[in-house]
Amino acid sequence: MASSESSESCGPSAPPASMFxxxxxxxxxxxxxxxxxxPPVPAFPVPQPVPGPEQPHWNIPSITEDIARDAFIQFASNKCCYSSGPAKDGVITHMEAFNTYRYRLETFTETRSTEWTHKPYIGQPVDAYVQPPPGPWDIPAKTPNFFVDDKQMIKVPYTSSVKKCHECLGMGRRPCKECTGTGSKLCWVCNGSGFKDSDRCHHxxxxxxxxxxxxxxxxxxxCETCHGKAQLLVFIKLTVKWTNNSNDYVVEQLSGLQMNKLSKVSGKELYRDSQYxxxxxxxxxxxxxxxxxxHLVNDHRVKFSQTSRILQQRQTIQLIPITKVTYTWKGKxxxxYVYGNEFEVDANHYPATCCCTVM
Incomplete structure (x- = not known):
């Protein structure tokens, strides 16, 4: 029993270095x-300047009073504690437009990493040392969709070999933790005595x-590691990750609306440039x-070119409409605010709310 306990508790928890x-x-x-x-040093030409958007597209007409009111009514109707009175009966006295630019830079990168791994050996091909394995950046991977995160794992050719399982030492089985390898456990009804209330324990x-x-x-x-096969196929696994790294810059227009509100809305696209x-x-x-x-273009080049391969970059400029609406209700x-192409509303100080209690 002691040897079983020792084998279970002190056995290897990770493959030994000699296994690889x-x-x-x-x-x-x-x-x-x-x-x-x-990544390998790229052999691409230095990007050339591209003109910005033409002036006629720089402005977006202000929204109408009807659009502002309809958006406000929809906003109030979605709040269980908001009365519809201010939205429906409030008198709009002033509307001021703030057109806000949002610049976005996306850098689509590919990173590669390798690690030794293993799986149960069930007769897979063994090709280690048949010839030198290809370099990690020479192994072909699937063609990615630009600006969409993805991942692929590939077994590196000519690195596979068969080793004895390090967990069960090639036995295919491991001592049971519950019974410490004895196959039986103390009866919980009679506590191991065999009798219960002077009678033989029926359990x-x-x-x-x-x-x-x-x-x-x-x-x-x-053995959970080798699934009872006693041997493992040991090989190098290549992980290829494609990541869309994106950063935004929003020009502050002092409208009073918190800029973080704009992260979930869209605007009118004024400019798009996509190339290597x-x-x-x-x-x-x-x-x-x-x-x-x-700033962002320089930052992305320094940050990502050292650890990954840049596949494509995209920069866009959007004009996000923000309308500050002033209205009166009950003399006050x-x-x-109405903002974005979606006509989202922000009204932190809605004048007619109540406290709802869920019973």
Whole structure:
């Protein structure tokens, strides 16, 4: 019993280093991940300047009073504690438009990492040392959809070998944890005495022990690592990840609306430029947008080119409409905002609310 306990509690919990071979080009690869792999130096031309949008598209007409009121009524109707009175009966006294620019830069990258891994050996091909394995950036992967996150895992050719399972030491089975390898457990009804109230215990038939339900009385279970096969196919796994890295810059227009509200709405697209590497926007009328573009483009190149391969960049400029609406209700003045192409409403100080209690 003692040897079974020792085998279960002190057995290997991770593959030993000796289980993995050193492969040409993959000497630093370890079990559990070997970190990122620097990409090859690209041989693409330096991006050239692209003009910004033309002036006639810089402004969006203000929304009408009917649109502002309908949006406000819809907003109030979606709030269980809001009376419809202010939205329906309030008198709009002033509407002020704030057209806000949002610059967005997206950098679509590919990263590759390798690690030693294993699976039960069921007769798969073994090809280690048949020839040198291809480099991690030479292995073809599926063609990704640009600007959509994705991942693919690939078994590196010519790295597969067969090893004895490190968990069960090639036995295919491991001692049962529940019964410590004995196949039986103390009867909980008679506490191992075999008797209950001077009568023979019917639960264990007087044995004082019952067969372990966890291992069906065998004292061992099939090894979960090798699935009872006793051997493992050991190989290097390549993980390819495609990530769309996106950053926004919103020009503050001092409308009073919190800028984080704009993250979930869309605007009118004024400008779109997509290529391998974009050049910062030039010729745009708002200097803050051009300065943000210069900063973000430089930042993305420095940040992502060291650890990943840049496949495509995209920069866009949207004009997001914001309308500040002033209205009166019951002799007092209030404001709300209508913003985005979706006509979302923000009214933090709605004048007719109640407290609802869910019973």
């Amino acid at each position: 071979d050193s492969m040409p080009g993959y000497e630093g690869t370890v079990a559990g991940g070997g970190g990122f792999l620097p 264990c038939n007087g044995r004082g022990r019952n067969n372990c339900s966890n291992c069906s009385g065998q004292g061992s279970r099939i 590497m974009v050049y910062p926007v030039i010729g745009f009328p708002n200097p803050d947008v051009m300065q943000a573009a210069q 003045s209030h404001i709300y």
